[in-house]
Amino acid sequence: MKMIQRFGAALAMLLMVATSFASAATQDTPTTKKIVAQESASKKPVSRFSYKGYVRSYYFTRQNASATQKGPNQAAWNTGISLHGEYNAGGGFTLGATYFYANPLNGNCSQASNYQPSPGNACIPAPPGIAADNTLPDFQMSTLYEAYVKYQGHGFGATLGNQVFNSPWANSSDSRLKPAAFQGGDVTYKLNKNWNLEGAVFSKFEGRAQSAFDNSTLLTGYYVDAPSLGSEGNIFNPNGKNNAMPNSGFGYAKVGYGAKNLSADLYLYGFNNIATLTWFDAKYSLPGFMAKYKPFVAVQAGREQDTGNALIGKIRAAGYGVQAGLSLTKNVDFTVGYNNVPAKNDTVVLPAGVSCSAGHTLVGAGTSAATSIPYLLAANGFSCVSNGAAGTTTLYYGGFASPYTDSYATDPFFTTSMTQGMVDRRTYGQGVKFALFFNSTNKRFHAILSRALYADGASAVGLTPTQETDLDAFYYLNKVAKGAYHGWLVRDRYGERTEQFGGLPLFKYNRVQVEYDF
Known part of the structure; x- marks a missing residue:
C-alpha cells in the first residue's frame, strides 16, 4: 500500500x-500572426500518456482419473481485466503501472486465503464434485503488479519497482490470467551494436495466481498454483509442511552478443540461500544456398550448485541441450530438440526411521520421508539404492532447481512441454521433443503441434518413460498488422500425457482462452 x-x-x-x-x-x-505559427498551432499535440490492456477469460479442464490413476478431475473458469498505463515524463523517464482484477464465474471462491494453508479449506467449486484447478486460479484477484520508474537513453536502460521481467530462469510465465512479476531493479547497457550487458536484483516475487509480493519462491513457499511445500512430498523442508522458508530473492547478470547469423548469451543467477546457476545459450543461422529454408542450430548448457543455507538441500546439476530447425514451406517450420542431465549419487546414512525400499523409494514415518533428506530429489520418487548390511544408502539426484518457474513449465529447456518437463520434475535423465509450427499468410491463424519423449531416472533406480503430445492454436478475429494487436483472439491448448505402456492417457489437459486486446 x-x-x-x-x-x-x-x-x-x-x-x-x-x-x-x-x-x-x-x-x-x-x-503572432505569421502563417508558420498558425500551421504549427494546428498540429495535433502528442500525448504523454499511453495505455493498453486486455480482458481475458479462461476455462480449464484436467482429466486426472484413468485406468491407472484415481485422482479427482479438475475444472475452473475465471475472467480478468488488465489495465496498463505509462506517462512519459521527459528526459528519457517514464512512469508505468499495471492493475489486474479477476472474478470467477463458476463458484463462490472469492479469496485466495480459502486455499491456504490447507486445500481442505477450499470453497465449493462449480460444477460440484469436480475439484478446483488452482493454477488458473478460480478465486478473486486484485493486484497492482506493476508500478515502476523507467529510464532509457544513451544506450542505458533501467527499471525500478514492481515489474514484469523476462530471462531464461525467471520470467513472466504468462500462461494463465496474469503474468508473474518481480520487485526490484533491472539495468541494461548496450556497449556497441553487438555486445550488451544486463544486471538485476529482485527481492520479492508475485506468482501468476497471487495478488501480493512476498519473499519466497515456488520451491520455498506455499503457492496454490504450484505443487510446492503444501503438497509436494519430496522437497526438503526442515520447517515442516506448509511452513514457508523465506529468502531474499535473487541477483542476475548477463553478457549478450548478437550478429547477423549468431546470437549468444551467458547468464549468472544467484538464488538467495538456494543455489547459484550459470547458463549459456547460442543460436546460429546457416547462411549460403540453404538460407531460404532458414536452417538453424542452437545449443544450451548450464551448471547449478546449492549456496548459503541450502534451503532445499544439496543441489549438483549439470546439463546441456541441442536444437535444430528449418522452414519446410513458407508457412510451416520444424524443430527437434534434445536435453541431457546426468545423474549424481552420494553414499549416505539415512535418518532414523527412514529407509530405502526394494522399489528404490524412500519410506518412513510422516507425510514423506524425502522431506527429511537434505537433497533436491526427483519428483518421480525413485532416488535410492540400499547397500544392505553396510547400513548405508546410495542417493541419486542431479536435477535442476528453478525457484521461479518450477511447476509453471516455462524453463528454458528445449524439451519442456505444455504440462511438464525435466526441470519441473527436478529429475536427471534425457528427453527429445519434435515440433511443427504453422502460421497462415495473413498471420491470423497459427498453431504448434509437438511430441516429447522423456526417460527420467537412471538404470540403478529405474527409468520413468513418459510422452506428451500438445496442440496450441491461435485465431485472431481482427486483422493482424505491425505493432500491438487490437481486437479479439481465441486460443485453445490441448495436451495429453502417457506412460510407455499405459492404455488410456494418464492425464488430459485443455485450456480455452478468449481475449480482447485494446
Whole structure:
C-alpha cells in the first residue's frame, strides 16, 4: 500500500510540474500572426500518456482419473481485466503501472486465503464434485503488479519497482490470467551494436495466481498454483509442511552478443540461500544456398550448485541441450530438440526411521520421508539404492532447481512441454521433443503441434518413460498488422500425457482462452 501511495504521489507531482512548465511556456510565447505559427498551432499535440490492456477469460479442464490413476478431475473458469498505463515524463523517464482484477464465474471462491494453508479449506467449486484447478486460479484477484520508474537513453536502460521481467530462469510465465512479476531493479547497457550487458536484483516475487509480493519462491513457499511445500512430498523442508522458508530473492547478470547469423548469451543467477546457476545459450543461422529454408542450430548448457543455507538441500546439476530447425514451406517450420542431465549419487546414512525400499523409494514415518533428506530429489520418487548390511544408502539426484518457474513449465529447456518437463520434475535423465509450427499468410491463424519423449531416472533406480503430445492454436478475429494487436483472439491448448505402456492417457489437459486486446 505504501508503494502504491508513493507511486501516486510521484505521478501527481510530475503531472503538476509538467503542467506548470507547459503553462509557463504558453505565457512566455508572444502572440503572432505569421502563417508558420498558425500551421504549427494546428498540429495535433502528442500525448504523454499511453495505455493498453486486455480482458481475458479462461476455462480449464484436467482429466486426472484413468485406468491407472484415481485422482479427482479438475475444472475452473475465471475472467480478468488488465489495465496498463505509462506517462512519459521527459528526459528519457517514464512512469508505468499495471492493475489486474479477476472474478470467477463458476463458484463462490472469492479469496485466495480459502486455499491456504490447507486445500481442505477450499470453497465449493462449480460444477460440484469436480475439484478446483488452482493454477488458473478460480478465486478473486486484485493486484497492482506493476508500478515502476523507467529510464532509457544513451544506450542505458533501467527499471525500478514492481515489474514484469523476462530471462531464461525467471520470467513472466504468462500462461494463465496474469503474468508473474518481480520487485526490484533491472539495468541494461548496450556497449556497441553487438555486445550488451544486463544486471538485476529482485527481492520479492508475485506468482501468476497471487495478488501480493512476498519473499519466497515456488520451491520455498506455499503457492496454490504450484505443487510446492503444501503438497509436494519430496522437497526438503526442515520447517515442516506448509511452513514457508523465506529468502531474499535473487541477483542476475548477463553478457549478450548478437550478429547477423549468431546470437549468444551467458547468464549468472544467484538464488538467495538456494543455489547459484550459470547458463549459456547460442543460436546460429546457416547462411549460403540453404538460407531460404532458414536452417538453424542452437545449443544450451548450464551448471547449478546449492549456496548459503541450502534451503532445499544439496543441489549438483549439470546439463546441456541441442536444437535444430528449418522452414519446410513458407508457412510451416520444424524443430527437434534434445536435453541431457546426468545423474549424481552420494553414499549416505539415512535418518532414523527412514529407509530405502526394494522399489528404490524412500519410506518412513510422516507425510514423506524425502522431506527429511537434505537433497533436491526427483519428483518421480525413485532416488535410492540400499547397500544392505553396510547400513548405508546410495542417493541419486542431479536435477535442476528453478525457484521461479518450477511447476509453471516455462524453463528454458528445449524439451519442456505444455504440462511438464525435466526441470519441473527436478529429475536427471534425457528427453527429445519434435515440433511443427504453422502460421497462415495473413498471420491470423497459427498453431504448434509437438511430441516429447522423456526417460527420467537412471538404470540403478529405474527409468520413468513418459510422452506428451500438445496442440496450441491461435485465431485472431481482427486483422493482424505491425505493432500491438487490437481486437479479439481465441486460443485453445490441448495436451495429453502417457506412460510407455499405459492404455488410456494418464492425464488430459485443455485450456480455452478468449481475449480482447485494446
